[in-house]
Amino acid sequence: MSYTASVVGGSGFTGGELLRLLAGHPEFELVQATSRSKTKKTIGHSHPNLRHVDLRFSDPSELKSVDVLFAATPHGISMEQIDRFQDAADTVVDLSADFRLPTEELYDEYYDGHDRPELLEKAEYALPELNRENLPGADIIASGGCNATATIVGLLPLFEQDILSGDEQVVVDVKVGSSEGGAGGGEASSHPERSGVVRPYAPTGHRHEAEIEAFLGLDVSFTVHAVDMIRGASATCHIFPDEPVSKADLWKSYRGSYADEPFVELVAGGGGVYRYPEPKAVAGTNRAEVGFELDPANRRVVVFSAIDNMMKGSAGQAIHAANIALGIDETAGLEFTGLHPVGAP
Amino acid sequence: MSYTASVVGGSGFTGGELLRLLAGHPEFELVQATSRSKTKKTIGHSHPNLRHVDLRFSDPSELKSVDVLFAATPHGISMEQIDRFQDAADTVVDLSADFRLPTEELYDEYYDGHDRPELLEKAEYALPELNRENLPGADIIASGGCNATATIVGLLPLFEQDILSGDEQVVVDVKVGSSEGGAGGGEASSHPERSGVVRPYAPTGHRHEAEIEAFLGLDVSFTVHAVDMIRGASATCHIFPDEPVSKADLWKSYRGSYADEPFVELVAGGGGVYRYPEPKAVAGTNRAEVGFELDPANRRVVVFSAIDNMMKGSAGQAIHAANIALGIDETAGLEFTGLHPVGAP
């Protein structure tokens, strides 16, 4: 193993996913996991899939020196602790929103004041399909948000191939699983209340709009619904291009952007049960499925994308970015291909 | 009990729902249920909630004379059998799409040739909030489609109060339960494949667009996703009015249209877990929940509506229409208020 790694905030859901990936990664040695609330407990106590891993949570006040530190802390912690994180590791990969946006202005528009605005420019946003070239050697990497990732991966080829310019009206209707609410959960997240919902939990004004605006230059009309799954984000983008497009144009566009991407799969029509992107087909994997359909009567293009919010939308994307930053094979530790059949993972 | 009633096609899901409602209705006496495949079996054999009802399926070739005949047959059967149905009953309430559209032209655009086009004009579409006044004394009543009902109930006040004219771009993203696929089901509807999906099952070109076009005069950009519930249709309408509207305008509009409607409930924001329309809150009931939110940054209005596709979207709406047609209290037999908590009913 070539690099040492630690996870700060390891008892939460994304923290657990990082621990799972690092424990099985051929090039990382997991040397520390911290948790304020579960200090001294085994990581298997929080994450039953990791019972076989011999590691206990340590207190976040004592960080070991490692090559890469992954921070899976709530929004606001990383900007406060960034100096400590950088003292402990040459490469810091942050999974919160703290360093995702490029400017203080945009941050203030969607969030509530940044402690370290001078670092925003320095940190690299990590959605490798968008900006892989910025990641090698980066000091601070901000892994993209789940709903923004689903949306950007779906729309990116239309920008790269000039089918969209950013001035169009785009409606994005996202469906997400309950793991987006994080571990713990209150009344609204309890099983009796949360099961079976189609709940508009961010009817308008979701903060992930900021990332889409920052990196695609697009003001989206964004609505997020909670549905009955645990993992998964499915983005349906309704687009009205200025010029008519054909299916051939779309295929060319998406193949042009994604032919060589290891983690993007085009799924558009065809036969069988799984004809369009489907979150459960990518659960546990770092893959994004992307597909589309034409609606000529309304001059509409509908783009579908599906990810596992905890993988491609969080921990998987963070490992992918770290792999690139350190020059490791991009897919290392991210080879799991998912299950079939599988329920509402 | 004042009226006799029968159900043709009683072993399917909507047929069973009609049987349930009629068996408990204070003004209807259920005298016959037909089923080709389940002839002579008890209705409880198909519908375990009706085990206590002493009635067996009879062959559809022998229709009893009744006051009201409800047809819950697959699309295409009613237009073929309509003369027999009308011989058997003064009032025929059809739950299929056969008589929903007002003109043969529109029918041919979305379906495949009508056997009895001369009856299209004569049949009354039944979405009581839209056209209650046409129903008393109607001979043929065509109960509105589930996804169309969810959409029309959501948008109707905006047309009645001139916030929409029909020229606007409207995106409708519908989430539906597996009961829409009907009883039986093939591989795609099997539990292992259907559980946990966010499946674009009608990405574009859903036939219910026809009803929306016919009765609201609106060409919608319509997409339907299957999600993990059994009953329920949730429509999210993304609207971009030409003129800015305020929340007060919206409240005025929706209250103006629905203040006296017994089956529409406005649910828009407020506190608690259930802040917006939610299919599971109306499961088993004939209620539609309708709500909205403003997105000033995008000059967008988002309208949410939720129904039980088998009730307000099918059998409940049919009973509601029959109640009106016969001069019975509108809410008779439709008083069930739903359950809490409840899962993915």
Next chain:
Amino acid sequence: MSYTASVVGGSGFTGGELLRLLAGHPEFELVQATSRSKTKKTIGHSHPNLRHVDLRFSDPSELKSVDVLFAATPHGISMEQIDRFQDAADTVVDLSADFRLPTEELYDEYYDGHDRPELLEKAEYALPELNRENLPGADIIASGGCNATATIVGLLPLFEQDILSGDEQVVVDVKVGSSEGGAGGGEASSHPERSGVVRPYAPTGHRHEAEIEAFLGLDVSFTVHAVDMIRGASATCHIFPDEPVSKADLWKSYRGSYADEPFVELVAGGGGVYRYPEPKAVAGTNRAEVGFELDPANRRVVVFSAIDNMMKGSAGQAIHAANIALGIDETAGLEFTGLHPVGAP
């Protein structure tokens, strides 16, 4: 309406179920619902199915004088408040465990000390199929526990017909929904953790064993698993009678006990999809389904029973008992027959 009624502890799940039933009951007028945490909020704020009911929670310190007071408070509250409850109402129906057991000794064996042991003898346990005759005119009625009810309803005929005496080894394996955990819920009840489980939550020593011991005279080997539903308790009883029994014996036994019971339905084999008792077939209803199968090779009888834990296992049984206590038609307000199809309600 003949009687006034109130609900103490109305914001929880069983409290909400009582409110739903009383609001639709032909002989009760619901005049008060109390909640410490939700005082002054509408009951619809907690229970979205009751948004149409015009009633707000009041503080439990000010009880109105009513004919019947239903207490849906956590275990331990009723024994503390019983004098206040009895001052407010001639008939108190308690849904907690406080007054279920007949003796202080048994109470102390399973719980932690009783404040008012002298009332235990006076209170009447309410499982009408077992002891209907004790209920008319009772002052304090203790509605039976959900898992005990499922078990007792399944086994009672075997005792009444002397197939079991109480000395036999009986294994009871119960599967329950998440509503048994109550509203609110912590980490273990959160949707991501609780979905899809088969969780041994009471592997041994469940307190409901006490009711079974008290009223059947049987020491059961009792294990409870949480499974993925919200409402429902399904008890599977594995019995090894001393003497061989035939299917005819069993049918005679169960028909002998239950032929005239309005809320018990025998479901044993036969065709169709629903061949044995099934919680989802009784969701929202006060029915118990009971069935059985012979295993001659092992001299075993397997008895299945299914209830809605919030209805027959709690609020429905409480209303049933109050109906009997006051001389109202037993089924009044409990006529809902359930839904088909329905998911994991």
Next chain:
Amino acid sequence: MSYTASVVGGSGFTGGELLRLLAGHPEFELVQATSRSKTKKTIGHSHPNLRHVDLRFSDPSELKSVDVLFAATPHGISMEQIDRFQDAADTVVDLSADFRLPTEELYDEYYDGHDRPELLEKAEYALPELNRENLPGADIIASGGCNATATIVGLLPLFEQDILSGDEQVVVDVKVGSSEGGAGGGEASSHPERSGVVRPYAPTGHRHEAEIEAFLGLDVSFTVHAVDMIRGASATCHIFPDEPVSKADLWKSYRGSYADEPFVELVAGGGGVYRYPEPKAVAGTNRAEVGFELDPANRRVVVFSAIDNMMKGSAGQAIHAANIALGIDETAGLEFTGLHPVGAP
């Protein structure tokens, strides 16, 4: 890669699981997958998690010569085709029940006549924790049945440590997911009917009793319930040992048998949310979780075991057995540790 492998019957659920495991196995090269119904279609057409694998189903009439042939065909096919299978491969691993039982007598007791009874003695049953020593060099390996595997893994240490002798009364109550019903599925397996059930689908007389009788020498009282999950089998064994046992005895027993087993994990009490074996904690993995609890009042031991029926209960166990048969590292290709949180996989 050291060995070539093929899968006969690759479009079903267990066939797909074999394909997934072989495609990612370091020592096997997957060279053929057959399917009668899906010939020439890609394997990703049936299994969306395998879209990236470049392989099409071929007709089962043309078998390639390989080192190991895995048969995932319905019961009855392998005994008919066994000569063809053995012509094609030195090692045949059969996942059906055809070669699981050691004698024709036992086979006839539970099934309907065997075509090749002389092979029963020659074939090796594969539940490596039970009989690892028989597998190296075996020609025909019969991978153990899912529910039998869950039960045997739970009870084996009690036999190995003489806590059970086989004469005791043992009740086994199994809960299983819908994937046990296989791909396709009829009305009972359709999503609306199958969701949310606690369905006694094998109340008595399940065929897997035969394997338990054959390999533990125990006549079990066996009942199987279908519950709402896709993958998973959870066996709860209620045991009444002749002599009293302590928790220390049980720990010693289970540790004695399983200390060195790579795929068995002891989970008995302790803290956190996952205190007992849980199917969703092992979904996608080849692990079995085993735990227990004492019920001194009833002189009962309750043993819990949980597996993924498609992995440890089928395809995973088959690969495990093949690894042993060929002298490959036992855990090769079976390293996936499962996900947390995860729903009803």
